Amino acid sequence: MTRIETDVCVIGAGSGGLSVASGAVQMGADVVLLEGHKMGGDCLNYGCVPSKALLAAGHKAHGTSQGAFGVAGQDPAPDFAAAKDHVQATIAAIEPHDSQERFEGLGVRVIREFGRFISESEVQAGDHIIKARRFVIATGSRPFVPPIPGLDAVPHHTNETIFDLRERPDHLIIIGGGPIGLEMAQAHRRLGSKVTVLEGAKALGKDDPEAAAVVLETLRGEGIEIIEGAKASKVSEANGAIHVETEGGPSYSGSHLLIAVGRQVNVDKLDLEKAGVDFERGGVTVDAGLRSTNKRVYAVGDAAGGAQFTHVAGYHAGVIIRPMLFGLPAKARTDHIPWATYTAPELAQVGLTEAQAEEAHGDAVFVARAEFGGNDRGIATGQTKGFAKVMVVKGRPVGATIVGPQAGELIQIWSLAIANKLKMSAVASMIAPYPTLGEINKRAASAYFTPKLFESPMVKKVVGLVQKFGRP
Structure with missing residues (x-):
């Protein structure tokens, strides 16, 4: 077992963790960064980057098919596998910025193991025990898969697997009408798939309803079926198709299923109790300065239980750098996000x-x-x-x-x-x-x-x- 003492130990190499690590080390702090999965986190590998790349392919196909300004539209004949090649090429182009090599070049000690607390001032990661003056929990979130009867026995995708699919779905059923669900609906529809979106409440329900209506009208006009008030009650597979039953409503059938109903914060495997860090299902309990009930421990991004956006994690990193490195007060705001x-x-x-x-x-x-x-x-x-x-x-x-x-x-x-x-x-x-x-x-x-x-x-x-x- 190797023992390490450091100024700052960052748990998680997503947007927030990488921002803290690079900022702290370049200002003179000794930094250890723990990551048990992929550098760059969800945003680079499964979220913002691949989704926008796939949307770009869909928008290109749609633009080619539409005639306007005296220019006739043409059948774009989208190559779905080639569109996925573009997704992977986009990730690969951005990847070096978030790589282990770059951060080690900055002076960060990168340990590719998951971390968990063993005391109020120590974390264990593989064969390493790290004692730090300050810890930053930047573990992000993962797709929430609801306990729909039958779902565990039926092949289905989340944002962590949908971008690996290289054969175009004939008919994609999406459970969840939020931003992720509707972005993927339009991308796949414009690349040639039939798409049905099942939303248990209101599609884009967190947004201004007048503005949401403009988006929904457009998507429906492109042939995307969006069913609101359709809560999935059972999922099954028969005769080569996936069937989704809804409470008090009809059943919908398709070739592929995507679950896009929200996110689950990754704090359950950190053994936070051993560190005296209070937490709930939504994330770590933090004060206005993003400090937990253990004054050594901060949380940023999704782990802090607020808005789940990459740019929020980056913003949080800037907030906590002030008190951690300079002893200056700082508070996180939400009104300008x-x-x-x-x-x-x-x-x-x-x-x-x-x-x-x-x-x-x-x-x-x-x-x-x-x-x-x-x-x-x-x-x-x-x-x-x-x-x-x-x-x-x-x-x-x-x-x-x-x-x-x-x-x-x-x-x-x-x-x-x-x-x-x-x-x-x-x-x-x-x-x-x-x-x-x-x-x-x-x-x-x-x-x-x-x-x-x-x-x-x-x-x-x-x-x-x-x-x-x-x-x-």
């Missing part, structure tokens, strides 16, 4: 939705709005579906919703505004190059001032007096 669903059209959100803002602030909320149908670049490129709306309280944005082309890119300006407590005037005064989709944000900001400038009797009175008595 954006997220996006990368269907076409995309749907992005930061801060409060319209309903949440009205619940929190009542009549003080002003909703400033702009449509892609009024955006000149959108008109020129045939991308007029969707809108941007910004929830404003006392001149400052508290939330923004964008559904339409490049919504994931366009939402960033509102994250910037909320993070830095900017007023709407800061965005309204921005000069956007013409014509760009980004003008929609400026137009939404300007819409906040329209009633104040163009519908105000006082403004008109002042203008009249200036014109009458002012110098020529």
Whole structure:
């Protein structure tokens, strides 16, 4: 057994863990990084990266098939295996940035073993016992597979296996109508599969319902069957097909099954009790600074029990570096965290939705709005579906919703505004190059001032007096 003493021990080499390890070691700390599976974690190997690569292939096929602007559409004849080659090539291109070799080159000691606590100040990983001044739990999450009767006896996929499938599914049934389920639905539909989505409640139920409706209408228009209020009650296999029964409803049959109903945090095998770290099913119990009940131990990303996004894990890493290395106070915020669903059209959100803002602030909320149908670049490129709306309280944005082309890119300006407590005037005064989709944000900001400038009797009175008595 090898004993190691270090400043920082990071458990998990996903986005959050890698960010902590690289930041800490480059600032002079001694760092040990534990990873028992793949470097890069879920995002690189099974999540964000492969899903966006497969979506890109689907979007390319769809664009080729659609005639527009005097150019006839063509049958793209998608090669499903080649699309999966693109997925693997994308992972391979990004992989070196997250590799063991790169981090060892930075000075991090990388141990490719799972870690578990054996005391309040020690972790065991294989034949190594690591004692550290600070520990960071960055173990991420895995697909949650619900206990549907019969599911354990039927072949099915999660996001950890769907990208290894090289033969195009004839008919893919997806249980779960959240972002992962709908992204995979559109990708597979555009690559030639028939797709049925079964959602027990509302599809995209965590998003603004008006914006979600734009996405769902588009997906249904492409031939994707989306059944809401359809909770799976039993799964079986017969005659070469998979059958999914729903509570009080019909049965649906297909060739392949994907489970996309949520995530389960990876904290159950860490022996956290031995470290005096409180936790629940949703993750480690942490304070505003992401520190656990054991003051030596922090948690970031999915393990911290909050929003399950790669960029949140990276943000958390920056938060905990301050107290761990410099002894400075730091608190994690959530109001400026954006997220996006990368269907076409995309749907992005930061801060409060319209309903949440009205619940929190009542009549003080002003909703400033702009449509892609009024955006000149959108008109020129045939991308007029969707809108941007910004929830404003006392001149400052508290939330923004964008559904339409490049919504994931366009939402960033509102994250910037909320993070830095900017007023709407800061965005309204921005000069956007013409014509760009980004003008929609400026137009939404300007819409906040329209009633104040163009519908105000006082403004008109002042203008009249200036014109009458002012110098020529």
